[in-house]
Amino acid sequence: xxxxxxxxxxxxxxxxxxxxxxxxxxxxxxxxxxxxxxxxxxxxxxxxxxxxxxxxxxxxxxxxxxxxxxxxxxxxxxxxxxxxxxxxxxxxxxxxxxxxxxxxxxxxxxxxxxxxxxxxxxxxxxxxxxxxxxxxxxxxxxxxxxxxxxxxxxxxxxxxxxxxxxxxxxxxxxxxxxxx
Numbered sequence: 001x002x003x004x005x006x007x008x009x010x011x012x013x014x015x016x017x018x019x020x021x022x023x024x025x026x027x028x029x030x031x032x033x034x035x036x037x038x039x040x041x042x043x044x045x046x047x048x049x050x051x052x053x054x055x056x057x058x059x060x061x062x063x064x065x066x067x068x069x070x071x072x073x074x075x076x077x078x079x080x081x082x083x084x085x086x087x088x089x090x091x092x093x094x095x096x097x098x099x100x101x102x103x104x105x106x107x108x109x110x111x112x113x114x115x116x117x118x119x120x121x122x123x124x125x126x127x128x129x130x131x132x133x134x135x136x137x138x139x140x141x142x143x144x145x146x147x148x149x150x151x152x153x154x155x156x157x158x159x160x161x162x163x164x165x166x167x168x169x170x171x172x173x174x175x176x177x178x179x180x
Contacts, residue, residue: 007141008032008063014135015061024128032062032069035128059128068144069136071129 004012012033016026025038036058058074109115133143173179 004028004032005063005066007066007139008069010139011061011063011069011132011136011141014139015131018131018135022131024131029060031060035059035061035131037128057128059132061132063141064144067140068142069132070144071132073129 012026012028015033015035019026019035023037024035027034027036037056056076058076060072060074061069062072063069136143
């Protein structure tokens with residue numbers, strides 16, 4: 001594991017302070033640190049289970065050069081086994097920049113037999129990312145796109161160019177009578 005730069009350490013410590021009292025945990029990594037929901041903390045997993053949390057978002061943060069940072073979002077499925085969370089090994093995983101919003105309201109009988117709202121939960125995948133960007137702005141750091149996000153944008157651009165070329169070619173062939 002490489003020694004983090006003072007700037008990376010300041011960013012991580014600032015995010016740790018911002019995450020205090022929230023369901024988010026900051027974990028050091030070889031490249032920087034991760035910000036994710038603390039699904040194993042008993043203080044929070046009851047709420048997550050009750051709300052029907054089905055995905056967990058890990059925000060991988062790195063400081064590649066002075067004054068800049070990257071965030072790569074990693075969305076993974078969560079399974080609840082007998083009321084205990086575990087990150088599932090599934091074919092569904094999103095990596096790059098993930099923006100998802102969700103809300104769930106559960107009406108059911110409580111332990112006293114009263115019918116009513118048992119869970120009213122709203123979630124945005126940007127919440128953990130916002131912890132990082134807020135601290136980074138205070139430190140005067142600039143966000144750069146992560147590798148997965150840049151690759152995705154290049155791929156989307158190539159597909160767009162290919163679609164335009166295919167459309168132009170089809171129109172030219174149709175106008176020259178190739179199809180008829």
